[in-house]
Amino acid sequence: MFYREAGDFKTSYREDNQTFPIRLDRAGYWIALIVAFLVIPFFVNDYWVNAVFAPFFIYAIAALGLNILTGYAGQVSLGTGGFMAVGAYSVYKLMVAFPDVSIVFHVLIAGGITAVVGVAFGLPSMRIKGFYLAVATLAAQFFLVWLFNKVAWFYNYSASGQINAPERTVLGVIVTGPNTEAWAKYLISLVFLVAAAWFARNLTRGMTGRKWMGIRDMDIAAEIIGVNPLMAKMSAFAVSSFLVGVSGALFFAVYLGAAEAGESFGITKSFLILFMVIIGGLGSIFGSFAGAAFMVLMPVLLKNVLVGVLGWPTALAAELEFIIVGALIVIFLILEPHGLAQLWRLTKEKLRLWPFPH
Amino acid sequence: MMDAMNMSTDTNPDSYVTDDGRTIGGVVMDLKNITLRFGGVVAIKDISFDIREGEIRAIIGPNGAGKSSMLNVISGFYKPQEGEVWFRGKKRPPMRPYQVAQQGLARTFQNIALFDGMSVLDNIMTGRLNYMKTNMLQQAIWWGKAEKEELENREKVEKVIDFLEIQHIRKTPVGRLPYGLKKRVELARALAAEPSLLLLDEPMAGMNVEEKEDMSRFILDVNDEFGTTIALIEHDMGVVMDLSDRVVVMDYGKKIGDGTPDEVRNNQDVIDAYLGVAHD
Numbered sequence: 001m002f003y004r005e006a007g008d009f010k011t012s013y014r015e016d017n018q019t020f021p022i023r024l025d026r027a028g029y030w031i032a033l034i035v036a037f038l039v040i041p042f043f044v045n046d047y048w049v050n051a052v053f054a055p056f057f058i059y060a061i062a063a064l065g066l067n068i069l070t071g072y073a074g075q076v077s078l079g080t081g082g083f084m085a086v087g088a089y090s091v092y093k094l095m096v097a098f099p100d101v102s103i104v105f106h107v108l109i110a111g112g113i114t115a116v117v118g119v120a121f122g123l124p125s126m127r128i129k130g131f132y133l134a135v136a137t138l139a140a141q142f143f144l145v146w147l148f149n150k151v152a153w154f155y156n157y158s159a160s161g162q163i164n165a166p167e168r169t170v171l172g173v174i175v176t177g178p179n180t181e182a183w184a185k186y187l188i189s190l191v192f193l194v195a196a197a198w199f200a201r202n203l204t205r206g207m208t209g210r211k212w213m214g215i216r217d218m219d220i221a222a223e224i225i226g227v228n229p230l231m232a233k234m235s236a237f238a239v240s241s242f243l244v245g246v247s248g249a250l251f252f253a254v255y256l257g258a259a260e261a262g263e264s265f266g267i268t269k270s271f272l273i274l275f276m277v278i279i280g281g282l283g284s285i286f287g288s289f290a291g292a293a294f295m296v297l298m299p300v301l302l303k304n305v306l307v308g309v310l311g312w313p314t315a316l317a318a319e320l321e322f323i324i325v326g327a328l329i330v331i332f333l334i335l336e337p338h339g340l341a342q343l344w345r346l347t348k349e350k351l352r353l354w355p356f357p358h
Numbered sequence: 359m360m361d362a363m364n365m366s367t368d369t370n371p372d373s374y375v376t377d378d379g380r381t382i383g384g385v386v387m388d389l390k391n392i393t394l395r396f397g398g399v400v401a402i403k404d405i406s407f408d409i410r411e412g413e414i415r416a417i418i419g420p421n422g423a424g425k426s427s428m429l430n431v432i433s434g435f436y437k438p439q440e441g442e443v444w445f446r447g448k449k450r451p452p453m454r455p456y457q458v459a460q461q462g463l464a465r466t467f468q469n470i471a472l473f474d475g476m477s478v479l480d481n482i483m484t485g486r487l488n489y490m491k492t493n494m495l496q497q498a499i500w501w502g503k504a505e506k507e508e509l510e511n512r513e514k515v516e517k518v519i520d521f522l523e524i525q526h527i528r529k530t531p532v533g534r535l536p537y538g539l540k541k542r543v544e545l546a547r548a549l550a551a552e553p554s555l556l557l558l559d560e561p562m563a564g565m566n567v568e569e570k571e572d573m574s575r576f577i578l579d580v581n582d583e584f585g586t587t588i589a590l591i592e593h594d595m596g597v598v599m600d601l602s603d604r605v606v607v608m609d610y611g612k613k614i615g616d617g618t619p620d621e622v623r624n625n626q627d628v629i630d631a632y633l634g635v636a637h638d
Contacts (some may be wrong), residue, residue: 012509013512014509017508020368194442202497206504216473221472221473223486224487225548226456226487226551
């Protein structure tokens, strides 16, 4: 009844252009931000951060990245895991080589390195589309993981072949390494996520986003009106890989603390993030959040219900978890092929009319 | 009679004023001896004609005459094997279609080529892309330059929306629109580019009489109010004869007539091509 545009008059194109045109949405957005930044950090404990918040935030950044490439620019990629590995190994090498530079810069530069690698592996998209491009990016996935396992320089010749995040601080607070407080882990992931979402939203609502979507919807028409297809596709690969690289860097440095390319950034990671994007909704910023939340939170929720509430053995619950999450994915995709974002959009349209039928 | 009709406008570059008071200027686009082949098939055979500033130039002909191929040559989509394209007094080097667009050409398609996943507003905004200069970093930050540019261009787009009377569907995804409106949105996207030469490939195909009247009115208004030069392909002879200043007639890849609608109407070759001729 309160969820509608009526009475909320837009008097400038600026107001008409805003991300949340409905007053209640705007309020919700600010409340969510305030709660996330000023309330939750005081209450989080290790379990919540390690099981829920850190993976959710970091995967959401990767999902945003892949959504820009696949959802907005229409280029399918199965190399996400490999690109996350590039971010992780870059940040590791940078952290070790320049211990005095802030880790924030290391993460950003790692993103930049991943962007360059992403563009290089994106070049085939000039010639091939769809499934064929997916196969080409699959090559990136396998090649990159092989590279990080094979060349010992990347893991500084450590005996285990693993990389371990050294302890680093931001403004005097430890954010990486085993001594990190839960709230610090939470906050640094959140800051990067909010920045990434802001960045992605602005790019997609402006001319860059329109070029990407033009290429996605009809590349010939886009070229006829003046979109340079090479630049549009390469910029999509660059921005997408940047975000995926940042996500990979945080995944290793902040969340895992130690990583090994094949285990942490294998092909399953690529699929996991692709599922997030598809279930969340292609071509939607909200969808990236929703998809990441679904894939991260659903297993945690199921485990808690099966083991905690129903008291089933953990081993059985772990197996059932896979079956139920898999079934849920199939059910969701049949009910709403355009993902959670579309479901949310339809709900909002219904809400605007509620309680009247028309 | 054919001689009079084919008299090249090159010899008469001076502008003149039409009966309805529009000024037709010099040659904007000059196509010289264009030949286009697809393997062994000759789609366009040694065709020359020009388009003058401010005029409405129609290209007509039976199916398969090579009209759309001609438009595709002009918009840079096909590269002719022989012949030259002169634009604004300069020979055009081989170009990609997006570079042609940057020179000030815009076009619509026979079978609508809109971006179905985007709203009407976003579709038309894409037409402004040659006017938006902020880089990706500025756009990612949004505040400041990028937002200012977006709003300035939005204002231009709103004028086009007003002009074509599509205010009510501004935020509708294009995929949901009926055919006639889609055609109008496509015209809007081309107009938003403020082109110096507008190419329309069958703007009235598949429309009913009322929609055709609307579209004709828009085409005339665009030409009249903005002085936009228009080249169009159309099958509806009534529309072509009423709208255009000069008409090129093609048949089997060859030019068989060129001149004012009246001249073309009385051209025996054109009559033969359309009505058929007895072979004895």
